[in-house]
Amino acid sequence: MNGTINALTRSLNVFHLAGSACNNCDIEILDALTPAYDLERFGITLVGSIRHADLLLVSGIFNRKAAIRAKEVLAQAPKPFLVVAIGGCPCTGLMFRDSYNWLRPPSDYMRIDAYVPGCPPKPEAIISAVVKVIEGLRSGALIPRCLQNDGTIPEDLAPGMADNA
């Protein structure tokens, strides 16, 4: 296994990127660090800067304002990194899909490696997803999508506004 990818399978630095979330998923992510679940015993820690991140946990639908910022922020993450979408919102937009303030699903501009549906997913589900991703990396079944240049990220996130005018 590639050395840098190997590094992703150990003691992950996790960065939490929330966009227009109700915060239930965000709190369940933090719950995973509290004594009941205690992710830190696996060497997994929450970091405050995306520049130190190995794994991004993404929550919320990312409305217009948040989506444009998120794209800029993601550009700063050092490769390789993994993106895991937490909760139904970044997966499908859930019941906010028809909102006038929502442009496109996060999967359009974030290369997402795994989805954890739920509203919110329980901390066990979040931990299970992270474990599956690590196992996928170790077995070679999963290659971080940030390393795959499949040209699907749109340059312009704002065209949806024209539909509103």
Add this chain to the structure above:
Amino acid sequence: MSKRTIIPIGPYHALQEEPEFFKLHVEDETVVHLDIELGYNHRGIEKLSESKTFEETIFLVERICGICSTSHPIACVQAVEDAGCINVPERALFIRSAVGELERIHSHLLWLGLAGHFIGFNTIWMWAWRFREDVLNILELISGNRNHYGMMKPGGVRRDINRTDIPAVRKLLDGLQDPIKMFRDAVIQDPLIHARTKDVGILTREMAIAYGALGPTARASGYDIDVRRDHPHAAYAMLDFDVVTCENGDVFDKVVVRILEMFESIRIIQQCLDQLEKVGGPIDSNPKFVPAGEGIGHYEAPRGEVFHYIRSDGSNRPIRHKVRAPSFMNVPTNRETVLGATVADATIILAAVDPCYCCTERMAVAVDSHCGERLLDSRDLIRLSCEKTDRLMAQTGLCGPSLPNY
């Protein structure tokens, strides 16, 4: 010459380097002005509600906020019931109050943990959230989910609290008494907590009234309002409880109000359980339609009054649904409370109104008032706050709240 700088207090979960929720303008170490910017969470829920049926919109409003996740549904169903003059069976009223008070306990514990974290006591954070898990387990027992319980519907509730589950709920409540007393004694009497929170971020009663402040933010300033007592709804008219108020309106008083309210919540839930063991009957009046009309529902969420207005034209969808969360009234009070504060105190002052966590997404930012350059983000501000606690510890020899080996 004093140097004016603006300090960004970025969020705990930062969208890094973004225009943040709060922009602090600072001269030397003192905050002289506060800008507040919203918009990163706006999902257009009121408009979306017009395309949902009355039952669907309950699920929509539940997701306005993850922590007040039953408060919005209760206010919403009450608005629909007010609009349609729909009755609610007595058993359902007790279930509504019980679930609402369980939410109040876990919300206040969540806030207590975050407040501890912001001033450098991570033990408080871990302990508070550990006991919060017990409350979430009970909510999962009752409703099937730790959060977003899906319990409310116009006309009643969707699930009963089974008599066989009541002993487990009572056991939880009994088990919470000692930990909350532990927090009360450790936090309220601790001189280091006093040093960090007393006379910090004062919101006067006059300002609380002028801004229409709500919930513990208002009650800590001596503004004695509580929707449960003033506009009885759910089962509150049939229950015995006290409304907790303080006088100074500082961060300390906001802590005290929230901790003592948890005892009241336990009292309320115990009374609801007593009634649920005696009162039988349906949990849903099963309304088949909502006649044309308009209604208002308001409920005392953990952060204060949640207000919903519904207008119906006799179809199965609202033609207008207004939602007002308590933070909409409480967050602007920060303009008063953070002025004159030091940078190190800014984080705890802004957090003290307990903005619905989705509002603390990107708490604050500071930029240089002369050149607009970003100086500090939220992590820096939390760090400054923790460093202040460390300095106080070194100066005084105090070591902070002592949480016994529980």
Add this chain to the structure above:
Amino acid sequence: MGKDHISKAVRKQLGKSVQGFWQKSDQRIYLDIEARALEQASHVMLDEFGARFQIATGVDTSAGIEVMYHWALDEEGCVVTLRILLDKTSPKLDSIALICPAAEWIEREMWELLGIHFDGHPDMRHLLLADDWPEGNYPMRRNHEATS
């Protein structure tokens, strides 16, 4: 009804500005007032009744843009709603933000979502929508199509 002393007192203070009223219940009173009476009515609610401003609701209706100001009388356990109907082509009201700071944010929201202009507002700018939101595009107007 037990609470008609409130609607009587409010109507007495507001005089001819009150164009209609409906006491739905002891807890819910609705009064229709003229737009130009808004500031005086707000003073009456704040100063005479010690009411708490809860929020304002704007509604786009076929008759015009309706704005409701919801006031809580906490000691009476009652909500008094003052309703104003504005012309849809040019909906305008006086801002009450300077006498009631609690109204400052909701007036900004009603401007950006419904296009109501508040004369004298101390800080009118976008509250929830991005600053580059197209001018004249008011999402809560009825003819606005949601993005899908």
